[in-house]
Amino acid sequence: MQQIAYPALIRQGSFINGAWQHTETTFNVVNPANQKLLIRVAAAGAAEAEEAVLAAASAFSGWAARPAAERADLLQRWYQLVIQHQGDLARLLTLEQGKPLTEAKGEIAYGASYIQWFAEEAKRLYGDTIPAPSADKRVIVQRQPVGVVTAITPWNFPNAMIARKAAAALAAGCTFVVKPAHQTPLSALALAELAHQAGIPSGVFNVVVGTDAKAIGDVLTRHPKVAKFSFTGSTAVGKQLIKQCAEGVKRVTMELGGNAPFIVFDDADLDAAVQGLLASKFRNAGQTCVCANRILVQRRVAQAFTDKLAIAITQLKVGDGLTGNSQIGPLIDSNAVEKVAQLQQQALSSGATLLLGGKTDEAGSQFYQPTLLTDIRPDMEIARQEIFGPVVALQTFDSEQQAIALANDTEYGLAAYFYSRDIGRGFRVAQALQFGMVGINDGIISNAAAPFGGVKQSGYGREGSHYGLDDYTDLKYLCLGGL
Ligand code: ADP
Numbered sequence: 001m002q003q004i005a006y007p008a009l010i011r012q013g014s015f016i017n018g019a020w021q022h023t024e025t026t027f028n029v030v031n032p033a034n035q036k037l038l039i040r041v042a043a044a045g046a047a048e049a050e051e052a053v054l055a056a057a058s059a060f061s062g063w064a065a066r067p068a069a070e071r072a073d074l075l076q077r078w079y080q081l082v083i084q085h086q087g088d089l090a091r092l093l094t095l096e097q098g099k100p101l102t103e104a105k106g107e108i109a110y111g112a113s114y115i116q117w118f119a120e121e122a123k124r125l126y127g128d129t130i131p132a133p134s135a136d137k138r139v140i141v142q143r144q145p146v147g148v149v150t151a152i153t154p155w156n157f158p159n160a161m162i163a164r165k166a167a168a169a170l171a172a173g174c175t176f177v178v179k180p181a182h183q184t185p186l187s188a189l190a191l192a193e194l195a196h197q198a199g200i201p202s203g204v205f206n207v208v209v210g211t212d213a214k215a216i217g218d219v220l221t222r223h224p225k226v227a228k229f230s231f232t233g234s235t236a237v238g239k240q241l242i243k244q245c246a247e248g249v250k251r252v253t254m255e256l257g258g259n260a261p262f263i264v265f266d267d268a269d270l271d272a273a274v275q276g277l278l279a280s281k282f283r284n285a286g287q288t289c290v291c292a293n294r295i296l297v298q299r300r301v302a303q304a305f306t307d308k309l310a311i312a313i314t315q316l317k318v319g320d321g322l323t324g325n326s327q328i329g330p331l332i333d334s335n336a337v338e339k340v341a342q343l344q345q346q347a348l349s350s351g352a353t354l355l356l357g358g359k360t361d362e363a364g365s366q367f368y369q370p371t372l373l374t375d376i377r378p379d380m381e382i383a384r385q386e387i388f389g390p391v392v393a394l395q396t397f398d399s400e401q402q403a404i405a406l407a408n409d410t411e412y413g414l415a416a417y418f419y420s421r422d423i424g425r426g427f428r429v430a431q432a433l434q435f436g437m438v439g440i441n442d443g444i445i446s447n448a449a450a451p452f453g454g455v456k457q458s459g460y461g462r463e464g465s466h467y468g469l470d471d472y473t474d475l476k477y478l479c480l481g482g483l
Helices: 046-065 068-084 086-097 101-124 160-172 185-198 213-222 235-247 270-286 299-314 334-349 400-408 423-432 466-472
Strands: 026-031 036-042 128-130 138-145 148-152 175-179 205-207 226-232 251-255 260-264 292-298 353-356 371-374 391-397 415-419 437-440 473-480
Touching: 026 086, 036 185, 046 138, 046 148, 046 175, 046 205, 046 213, 068 086, 068 101, 068 160, 068 185, 086 101, 086 185, 101 160, 101 466, 148 160, 148 213, 160 175, 160 185, 160 205, 160 226, 160 466, 175 213, 185 205, 213 226, 213 235, 226 235, 226 466, 235 251, 260 270, 260 400, 270 292, 270 299, 270 391, 270 415, 292 299, 292 400, 299 353, 299 371, 299 391, 334 353, 334 371, 334 391, 391 400, 400 423, 423 437, 466 473
Parallel strands: 148 175, 148 226, 175 205, 226 251, 260 292, 260 415, 292 391, 371 391, 415 437
Antiparallel strands: 026 036, 128 138, 138 473, 353 371
16 A cells, blocks of 8 residues: 555545544545555445435534624635645645646645635625515515535546535535545545534535445435535536436536637737647646647648647656656546547547657556647547547637637537637637637636636536525525515
């Protein structure tokens, strides 16, 4: 077993109602950089998920009744502890997930920024007074917490996807149960430990870890005490979970897959576009739902852009995220490697050209080389699906209209990016793109102040920003009569 340097934050079982659970059955947490066992964690199932929902249900009225300023103080304390332990949390994250340590530190800061943001927003959960239709009435609108919120989160952001949901839920006065991905339970459990240390009361924040996602998911989406379910993951699984939630008419937030276009117009600053693409494409080795997936370059600058990009890609360092200055870590598991290789192979056999990379790296079997493919056509599978790997798939286009049509030709609508120095084009294109988020001359767009979320089959609901509390509150209308 690999020695983990920061045992203080390591927990080996679910956190339910303020207590650590230990079941007989365990599952392995593996380091994706070398496939070595890191630790065994007690596996929860449906029974523990139900216990967590019941704990959240009994904690709800007390938590909701606290003055917003008190909830804000507790969230602030949680935020400070996360920042204080940023190094330990990042190291744990890299060990179980693989991303380079610098990126992991970035994720901890990014996750923490949502806790801080919603600690502040907790105090601004304003209602409204609306002019009434008659003189003897008053129309008052209040916002109330929806109740018990459950969530399922993915392995690509083991800390931030939880912080982003939990902070909004807790700020609004909801209680929370999350099931993280089984590949990355340690970051979630460390967050629970810090929530506990911050003084967040028992039952308010619960983490259920296990490998039987279906059984746990059934409880989290169907239990009568659950008011709302929030999911980040694939569109296929999301659709199934929406159906399950529909049975009980539960509110849902869905952050699903994307197929982000990254358009480089012929008036773009090509050096800036290369930098933006590197940031968007290669973050987390290409394993994010907002990673640039279809690179669309205007024909007149295609050669110049490709040349600059190729030089930049050659300089990327692949390797274990804990050692040296690696920029590209491993993919999460061997299936992920297989999927990327297959998409690449299909593209090559349909006429794509391989300029760089194209195979696993000598750093290890789950490291994929940064890869550059050109001559991609929109009908190729690699342009239809999320690649989720460090592969740039480049297409060319001729006109602005064609670029917009190509960009929108997908069932997904999460993030889109484009580079242009023409302000008129900037507004036209931003307006025409059917996506929830658009980066204009920027490859990294997500932050706590902004609403993150998609349209079309990328889901609904927004996380972060002042809109982020909407999903966790119900409007209650009070009609005061007989004045
Ligand atoms: P990814 O490709 O990121 O693994 P998934 O949608 O498969 O995307 O997984 C996201 C989360 O959904 C993970 O926590 C996973 O365990 C969970 N999950 C996968 N299948 C189901 C299911 N049938 N029911 C509930 N949760 C599921």
